[in-house]
Amino acid sequence: MTHAPASLDEASALLRELAAKQRTLCITGDSTPGGPACVPVDETVSTRALNAIVDYVPADQIVTVQAGMTIARLQAALREQKQRLALDPPGPQRATVGGNVATASYGPLRTRYGTARDVIVGMTIVRADGTLVRGGGKVVKNVAGFDVPKLMVGTHGTLAMIGTVTFRLHPLPEAQTEIVFPGCDAAVLRSLCTAMTQAQLEPSAVFAVYDGSSYALAIRFEGFPDGVTAQRATLLKLAACDHEDATLGSEHEAARTSGALQVKITAAPSMLEALHANGIVALHGALARARTVVYPSVAAAFISGDCEDVAGVLGTLNAARVWAESAGGALVVEEAPAGIRAAFNAWGTPPPAFGLMRALKERFDPDRRLNPGGFVERL
Amino acid sequence: MFADIVGAENCITDPAGLRVYECDGLTGTRVRPAVVVLPETTDEVARCIVRARKLGMVIVPRGSGTGLSGGALPIEGAAVIGTSRMRAILDVDIENQRMRVQPGVINLDISKHLAPLGYYYAPDPSSQSVCSIGGNVAENSGGAHCLKYGFTINHVVALTIVLASGEVVEIGSSVADPLGYDLTAAVIGSEGLLGIVTEVVVRFLRKPQATRTVFATFPSTDEAGEAVSRIISAGIVPAAIEMMDGLAIEAIVAATHVDWPLDVGAALLMDVDGISAEVDETARAAVAILEGAGALEIRNPHDESERALMWKGRKGAFAAMGRISPNYYVQDGVIPRSDIARVLREIADLSHRSGFRIANVFHAGDGNLHPLVLYDARAGDESERAEHVASQILQICVKYGGSITGEHGVGADKARYMGEMFSDDDLETMQYVRCAFDATQTFNPTKVFPAPRLCGDRAGVR
Numbered sequence: 001m002t003h004a005p006a007s008l009d010e011a012s013a014l015l016r017e018l019a020a021k022q023r024t025l026c027i028t029g030d031s032t033p034g035g036p037a038c039v040p041v042d043e044t045v046s047t048r049a050l051n052a053i054v055d056y057v058p059a060d061q062i063v064t065v066q067a068g069m070t071i072a073r074l075q076a077a078l079r080e081q082k083q084r085l086a087l088d089p090p091g092p093q094r095a096t097v098g099g100n101v102a103t104a105s106y107g108p109l110r111t112r113y114g115t116a117r118d119v120i121v122g123m124t125i126v127r128a129d130g131t132l133v134r135g136g137g138k139v140v141k142n143v144a145g146f147d148v149p150k151l152m153v154g155t156h157g158t159l160a161m162i163g164t165v166t167f168r169l170h171p172l173p174e175a176q177t178e179i180v181f182p183g184c185d186a187a188v189l190r191s192l193c194t195a196m197t198q199a200q201l202e203p204s205a206v207f208a209v210y211d212g213s214s215y216a217l218a219i220r221f222e223g224f225p226d227g228v229t230a231q232r233a234t235l236l237k238l239a240a241c242d243h244e245d246a247t248l249g250s251e252h253e254a255a256r257t258s259g260a261l262q263v264k265i266t267a268a269p270s271m272l273e274a275l276h277a278n279g280i281v282a283l284h285g286a287l288a289r290a291r292t293v294v295y296p297s298v299a300a301a302f303i304s305g306d307c308e309d310v311a312g313v314l315g316t317l318n319a320a321r322v323w324a325e326s327a328g329g330a331l332v333v334e335e336a337p338a339g340i341r342a343a344f345n346a347w348g349t350p351p352p353a354f355g356l357m358r359a360l361k362e363r364f365d366p367d368r369r370l371n372p373g374g375f376v377e378r379l
Numbered sequence: 380m381f382a383d384i385v386g387a388e389n390c391i392t393d394p395a396g397l398r399v400y401e402c403d404g405l406t407g408t409r410v411r412p413a414v415v416v417l418p419e420t421t422d423e424v425a426r427c428i429v430r431a432r433k434l435g436m437v438i439v440p441r442g443s444g445t446g447l448s449g450g451a452l453p454i455e456g457a458a459v460i461g462t463s464r465m466r467a468i469l470d471v472d473i474e475n476q477r478m479r480v481q482p483g484v485i486n487l488d489i490s491k492h493l494a495p496l497g498y499y500y501a502p503d504p505s506s507q508s509v510c511s512i513g514g515n516v517a518e519n520s521g522g523a524h525c526l527k528y529g530f531t532i533n534h535v536v537a538l539t540i541v542l543a544s545g546e547v548v549e550i551g552s553s554v555a556d557p558l559g560y561d562l563t564a565a566v567i568g569s570e571g572l573l574g575i576v577t578e579v580v581v582r583f584l585r586k587p588q589a590t591r592t593v594f595a596t597f598p599s600t601d602e603a604g605e606a607v608s609r610i611i612s613a614g615i616v617p618a619a620i621e622m623m624d625g626l627a628i629e630a631i632v633a634a635t636h637v638d639w640p641l642d643v644g645a646a647l648l649m650d651v652d653g654i655s656a657e658v659d660e661t662a663r664a665a666v667a668i669l670e671g672a673g674a675l676e677i678r679n680p681h682d683e684s685e686r687a688l689m690w691k692g693r694k695g696a697f698a699a700m701g702r703i704s705p706n707y708y709v710q711d712g713v714i715p716r717s718d719i720a721r722v723l724r725e726i727a728d729l730s731h732r733s734g735f736r737i738a739n740v741f742h743a744g745d746g747n748l749h750p751l752v753l754y755d756a757r758a759g760d761e762s763e764r765a766e767h768v769a770s771q772i773l774q775i776c777v778k779y780g781g782s783i784t785g786e787h788g789v790g791a792d793k794a795r796y797m798g799e800m801f802s803d804d805d806l807e808t809m810q811y812v813r814c815a816f817d818a819t820q821t822f823n824p825t826k827v828f829p830a831p832r833l834c835g836d837r838a839g840v841r
Binding site: 141 | 497521786793812
């Protein structure tokens with residue numbers, strides 16, 4: 001059954017009770033589907049009733065928010081104070097703060113601001129045994145004790161339930177511009193990224209949408225007006241190709257949120273052409289209604305679509321994973337229809353430090369009741 | 380004991396040789412270890428760890444020994460494993476902006492190596508010309524410029540670590556989004572309790588187009604604190620904003636010959652960096668804000684050498700205290716930025732009540748205070764009383780919702796204050812992390828945690 005505790009104390013009592021009954025459970029933001037390998041569990045704990053801002057001090061640029069609040073609602077509250085959380089995961093109307101942290105999901109702002117781990121300063125978690133635990137604090141700078149909050153990022157609900165998260169915030173930029181270069185190939189994406197670095201430009205977002213033949217590259221600058229204008233002028237000198245004043249925001253959003261199968265594939269930025277040739281082309285081609293978006297400076301590509309030829313898709317996934325892992329990257333299935341899910345490991349080869357991961361799991365959740373089997377190597 | 384692994388010359392057991400290693404930057408406490416071993420490779424580190432455990436010794440890891448919280452303070456009978464011979468730069472990958480180094484590499488040497496290519500490594504602790512990157516990883520070191528750029532944890536992407544079993548493990552990745560738990564986040568800032576890091580992959584940055592430095596003086600810390608708040612509220616993210624009070628300025632002027640005025644209550648030293656046009660715009664805006672907040676005088680350095688001199692003054696502030704006091708106790712605490720003025724007044728009250736002069740020099744942008752309690756160790760029980768005053772400052776920080784340490788670490792010095800910030804359950808959860816990595820508690824066993832606690836045999840024992 002599904003539970004929706006309305007306070008941290010209720011969540012604590014609930015998890016204590018479920019521990020006593022030895023029930024397995026999955027924690028969900030109640031908005032985004034349960035993740036790539038959500039296995040059957042006894043109970044579901046939803047954070048939908050934990051959806052308030054706990055503390056917001058604009059002068060400190062710090063906010064503490066409950067895990068079930070959606071990213072969009074949080075951003076709307078921050079915008080009133082001309083601030084923002086520098087995280088822009090796809091589907092902000094549905095994506096919750098807790099889900100974002102648990103999956104380490106990100107959007108184009110990753111280019112400049114990193115992921116959840118780079119903006120989290122504190123967290124309250126509910127342990128598997130129901131104990132309420134605080135880690136970090138409400139100040140930006142803090143090295144007292146081990147950084148349990150950052151360790152929780154990307155754990156897919158396998159170590160603890162995220163109760164509240166404290167973030168550092170950034171000022172809302174006064175000005176922004178987005179420039180789109182259509183008709184690029186992978187080599188151009190890479191060389192333009194290198195050229196921007198050489199020219200000491202500081203784009204806040206760089207992403208490219210692939211249509212099966214070429215990329216449309218979007219570059220966003222943000223900040224104070226003079227700086228944005230100057231960066232734009234420099235970029236247009238660097239890029240000797242046609243440009244449009246446009247935004248690819250909706251294309252990006254569609255690629256990240258639609259499709260029965262959603263895959264992420266990574267490599268080093270210097271291997272962008274190889275990532276294109278060995279991963280993107282084949283995966284994009286194997287899917288019906290395929291959509292692909294690439295973050296070239298991160299060298300992460302997200303490919304989504306529908307599986308009409310399941311056997312063909314499986315073969316392509318296998319080949320792309322073999323290539324990605326040989327290149328030091330990974331191929332992860334973020335969403336999949338049942339036929340793919342049953343036949344293809346969502347995560348791939350476990351990392352060399354898997355023994356440490358298992359040791360952490362055994363300490364935090366010794367009875368393996370939190371999202372059991374729901375992460376790398378059926379952790 | 381270890382000579383067959385590292386060579387007799389790198390295995391120190393004579394009292395004179397050991398004396399050098401009796402303390403780190405926390406000089407008030409000294410303990411002589413049983414042995415100091417200086418390996419050169421990951422394999423040697425692994426063999427030293429296995430040998431130490433066979434001999435029943437605990438291990439204290441040590442970088443350059445510049446830490447201020449006693450993280451590298453030896454433990455009776457311990458083997459200190461130092462990384463000072465592990466100074467090789469192993470790989471530089473310019474396009475991916477990654478560099479693989481051994482842990483003994485000095486922080487500043489990374490930026491020096493990259494400077495001709497136009498890149499640098501962002502975290503810049505004041506000790507950066509002597510502190511090691513391995514020590515930075517252990518302490519999650521920051522520095523003046525972490526206000527904009529973040530800490531070690533934001534700039535280290537992968538590590539090689541040797542566990543208590545002698546097993547060598549690679550964690551993190553040079554490539555984005557490594558699979559699995561973020562183990563680098565667990566190890567960075569773990570103060571040498573989880574293992575010994577033998578290779579570090581750092582992410583380095585392109586130098587910004589421009590940097591502007593502004594120096595401003597104020598009648599008191601109230602106006603200076605207000606100026607900081609207004610700059611941040613204006614949406615400006617300076618690379619650094621440092622505050623010094625009158626006493627700190629007096630010491631810095633005496634020690635470094637910067638020509639700062641002596642008859643002021645506080646000064647701010649600020650860097651803005653980034654795109655040239657934006658830096659010009661924000662520097663102009665910041666100057667207007669400083670004037671509006673009551674600045675007495677505003678200076679811009681004429682050239683890079685004058686700028687370097689100003690920063691040298693700031694970074695040498697702790698050592699400069701020697702000019703105005705025989706001894707000083709460096710405190711490190713954090714408060715919410717908006718409470719700076721209130722907290723500084725409480726610290727001033729504490730100074731009046733206790734009779735100890737307290738100088739303040741700190742990272743104002745992120746609320747990281749470094750009050751320096753000045754005392755004379757030769758005068759009766761001043762050492763103990765000064766330390767007590769310093770501990771009361773931490774209580775003020777905790778009262779305002781801050782932290783007992785922003786960058787110097789808990790180490791041996793602050794373990795007893797952890798209970799003021801964290802509950803037993805919070806600390807027990809941190810122990811889960813420790814026990815997952817080192818259930819034997821071989822590494823730095825007396826540090827960070829206020830009370831000894833065994834790992835138990837539930838699971839995960841390596």
